[in-house]
Amino acid sequence: YNFDDGTVLDAGDSLVVTSFNPDSPANTRRLNGFLAHYQLDANNIRIVGGYGGQLSNSDDVVRLEAPSDAGDRVVDETLYDDLAPWSTTADGSGNSLQRLAGTANGLAASSWFASNPTPGASAGGNRPGDFNADSLVDAADIQLLCQQIMLGGNDSQYDVNGDGQVDLADHSYLIESILGTTFGDSNLDGVFNSSDLVLVFQGGQYEDNVVGNSNWSTGDWNCDGEFSRADLVAAFQAGAYAASATAGNVADPLASTMDLQAIAAADVNQPMLIQQYRKKLDRGSADQVVDELEHSVEMKQHEVVDSVFGNWY
Incomplete structure (x- = not known):
């Protein structure tokens, strides 16, 4: 996809690229459907399109390039997968890959996690399993979950598999699905x-x-x-x-x-x-x-x- 000349993203801003041109009157119904599905306010989101390609659920490359006198140069890129250590729940199950931070290494699986899609906004900082809010999911978080389980705790943030209980099923989900x-x-x-x-x-x-x-x-x-x-x-x-x-x-x-x-x-x-x-x-x-x-x-x-x-x- 080629962005229009003069397109600028301010710090912390975002841009949504869709498969259709949101400015075309012929796509009004598609645009309204997209906004309704993700519960978005058209006044608070920037949408451009249309992207003619299709990203694979299993593995693919996303690359951001900038023009220069020597040719296009890579500004940022990621090569994602649906195999560990990448999260496996973003492969066709409804989740999308979310980046921990804009400065996180795009090629590192540890910089990404699977979560509900949030077009136009970042879910960074809300990573499932990051119980101590240090932007990492690691052994410290496993220990916090185990403490909750052993104490019979019922804090919903530890219910990572969403079944309404905090138990060993959450422990397995944290290890196998979140940590991969x-x-x-x-x-x-x-x-x-x-x-x-x-x-x-x-x-x-x-x-x-x-x-x-x-x-x-x-x-x-x-x-x-x-x-x-x-x-x-x-x-x-x-x-x-x-x-x-x-x-x-x-x-x-x-x-x-x-x-x-x-x-x-x-x-x-x-x-x-x-x-x-x-x-x-x-x-x-x-x-x-x-x-x-x-x-x-x-x-x-x-x-x-x-x-x-x-x-x-």
Whole structure:
């Protein structure tokens, strides 16, 4: 779409681009329908058109270019997707992608979130799941939600799935739909892998008998305040563990290679008594996976296991 010469956007202003020309008398009904659908006041919104293209719900590129003597130069752009870490609820379900701020990196998934469409206005600052209003949805917000759930709270801002209740369903929605990740992803990089296991064991809170001292980053993935076997079971049940593929075996959470050496090396001050140890997990239930992990630790030098794994075995 080519904007008319002299088109100016003041700081904080917005412009809506539609598929039809709003200034054409032939499009009066379409314009009125658009305004009515989104409950917009024609006196408080700027609309231009018509845009002849069509953006894909799944993935596409939006680029803003400015003319120059050397040719058009890119002023801003985004390349969005419907796969994590991008929000998946803007793909045909009625939501649209909203930018946290005009200065946020347009190419970064963390700069965008899915919300109800707001033509002509920004929903930035109202990001679902940002309970502490710091413009981020992170482990701190997961912890705030878990506290509400454990206390039986009923604050509507924590009802992120909109079912009228604040419970574990909201926890799952926050993790999977808003953050676009899975249980076990302790560092919130969009993948549950050995790096997450290193992080949680480094925290040293696995079944430490200290009540309520754990959070998402230290292994509390089921929102009960503890890092225990139940969290590992929940993570493996989600079926998203990403391990290195072995011969004839593409990475699979229940039929993959688990690198326990990486976990043992979480504390760099510990002697490397466990070297080149890999345990292939047979396909089975999440409980069987955890049983295998616990049994494998029993086979190691006890002094290293005690310091690295705590009560793991």
